[in-house]
Amino acid sequence: MTLTEALLAELARRGTRRIWGVPGGGSSLDIIEAAPRFGIDFILARQEANAAIAAMADAELTGAPGVVLTTKGPGVGNAVNGLACATLERAPLLLLADGFTPKQRSWVTHQYFDQRAMTAGVTKGYARADAEAPMAGIIALLDEAEAAPRGAVHLDLTGEAVRRPAQPVEPVQSMAPHHQPEGDAAALLAAARRPVLLVGVEAANATDAAALRRLAETLGCPVLVTYKAKGVLPDAHPLYAGIFTGGTLEAPCVGQADLLIQVGLDPVELILQPWRYSAPILDIALRPHPVRYATPTAALHGPLADSMALLAPRASTWTAADIAALRDTALAALEWQGTGGVSPPDIVRIAQREARAAGATPRVSVDAGAHMFSATAFWQCEAPRDLLISNGLASMGFALPAGIAAAVHDPARGAIAFTGDGGLMMCMGELATAAQLGVKLVTIVFNDSALSLIDIKQQQRQLPQSGVRFTRTDFAAVAEGFGVKGLRAEDPAQYAAALRQGFAHDGPVLIDVTVNPAGYPAQLQAMRG
Known part of the structure; x- marks a missing residue:
């Protein structure tokens, strides 16, 4: 058994069923080739941070380590936000990165930087597969990812290392730390x-x-x-x-x-x-x-x-x-104080009403931004992880990759991604991933052409309006370009009709909903004072 096969067997034993990523030309290709033999699918994302977020959501839904695969250099650099997200969301995540051999490090400078140092601040542990007894180190690394507080770990794999024979490893029963009760x-x-x-x-x-x-x-x-x-x-x-x-x-x-x-x-x-x-x-x-x-x-x-x-x-x-x-x-304190478009509370409530009418029970993913107040308050959940969100890191660009992961995890349920326009623009390429996978995902864009939460804070400080508003984007047209069905809504009736089309469609759908942001300051005041 090669090191590649031993690694994949260990991941499969722990319950991992998918690897997300953007491969390079080294160890990545060995992993991708061998993964199906161990019941593990490789899913090609469009950017590494998005792949890491999808893998993190996978980990939250399965309880098993999520895995993100990248090339060396820029691939590792791109993945860092997703690693930070996993660590602060307390989700076990393994970064499999191509690396440089000791011999290469003696003469190569192209794409080289200290990958361990780059990820050290956002991961719990690091290992190199060319170390002595590499599988023992890999098992210890995965144990670290799954120990409280769960989080991301980083494994550098060179093309040479993954093709070597793996030495047998004696199983070690890890012991959870014991803590004495405090107080009475x-x-x-x-x-x-x-x-x-x-x-x-x-x-x-x-x-x-x-x-x-x-x-x-x-x-x-x-x-x-x-x-x-x-x-x-x-x-x-x-x-x-x-x-x-x-x-x-x-x-x-x-x-x-x-x-x-x-x-x-x-x-x-x-x-x-x-x-x-x-x-x-x-x-x-x-x-x-x-x-x-x-x-x-x-x-x-x-x-x-x-x-x-x-x-x-x-x-x-x-x-x-x-x-x-x-x-x-x-709940009454979060009701919308504004007119025009579709109010954020109604965007959420109408989505759940139409889902129920269609016999659907989708999970939801929620991006960071002002729209999250309505999404988290008004979407009714029945079980843990019915709603996925980045809260510890509060990263934008979360909802779409996490929604794809939720839809892949449970195709019968599918998913809804609630995202602001700013957050979607950070990961929009993953619409192509959703189209390629054919997932049952309805992406709902709160389109107000602004970074609304930051806009509110700028207004609270009585600063001139600057740097927080966008020119309007036609997200429905963009979605169509990626192969996703694009719909628009400017009032509640149009929105309900678009949702009915979306839930009936066999594949991913995006609904571009016009929102007047005027009610967000009152919601923020109610939430945070």
Whole structure:
């Protein structure tokens, strides 16, 4: 067995089913040729950062390491944003990059730079396949990617190394670190009458979601979720109280708590505002967080479901009416204050209405930008990872590649990508990828010809308008050029009709929706103060 085959066998054993990337002429070609023998497909993307984001979304949906394949030099450079995204979104991702042999490094300067140094700030680990006992190092590298906090790792592979025989590796049982409980969780819980559950990315899996639901229903208390934890408790559940970002919108709920129970909440998910609450904190997390917004009074660190099972909760004094009022008030604060085009809340609600009417249950991916307030608040999720978003890095250019990955992962469900015009222009070439794959993906563009969130911040500082607005782009026409069905909508009726066409179409569709951005400042004020 060659090193190529041993690597692919190890990835397949861990559950990897796809490699995304843009190949070079070295080790990439060996990987692509051998991958199908191990049940792994190679998917050609149009740019390496987009490939890395698609691979990261794949990892979030499967739980297995995502893999991105690049050439050396510019391929590695292009992939860096996707690596940063995986590390800050806590998703396991392996970069397979072609490299230079020691002999080549003695005389080659073309395309050469220190690839390890370039990715060091955004990855958890690095290995070279020409090291001593390379498979042992590769296995350790993959273990590092999957250990909390999960993230990206980098493996340099030369064409020489991948064709060498692989030495057998004795399996090693890795041990998860053990953390002693901190403080008195039982006493905190016993004293609480109005606890609030704050749920984050670490709980975004079926096992922890089931345990969280049992805990919430025993407590009978409000549950607020981060963007990445949407669906851990279904939006339709009576205990669901809305979104938690560390901002203003959730303050009326969280401010009433006498205990904040954080379940899988990673500080990377919160916005750049000081902690505003004085209630004690019980932190249930995979690991201690070295940098955080507030110090917990007590903590249980380790597998979340196991930690929740140690608790002895009792019913709180919250009522269903209390929670419903808080939820309804938060949603009302995000209603649109503006006219013209289709409002962002309606873009989301009409999309879900028409999907249900068509018998479709698509996952959604959401790009960074002002439109994300409506997408995350008004799209109703039923299970973890029903909604994909870049929150830790908050990278634009996320929704389209992540939506493609979601549609490939589950063709029967398909996907919707909610994206702003600015974010789409950063990854527009992936429309060609969607067309080539024939995926069931509806890309919905909030077209307001601006970087609206940055535009708002410029206005708040009373600065002259500059550098944040675009000339208008006809995205429907661009989509057609890539082989994607392009549609336009300037009012709700046109938009609903376009959605019906989109859900009936066998293949990718883009809907270019005119938005008047006038209502975004009020939404931002409601969300963040």
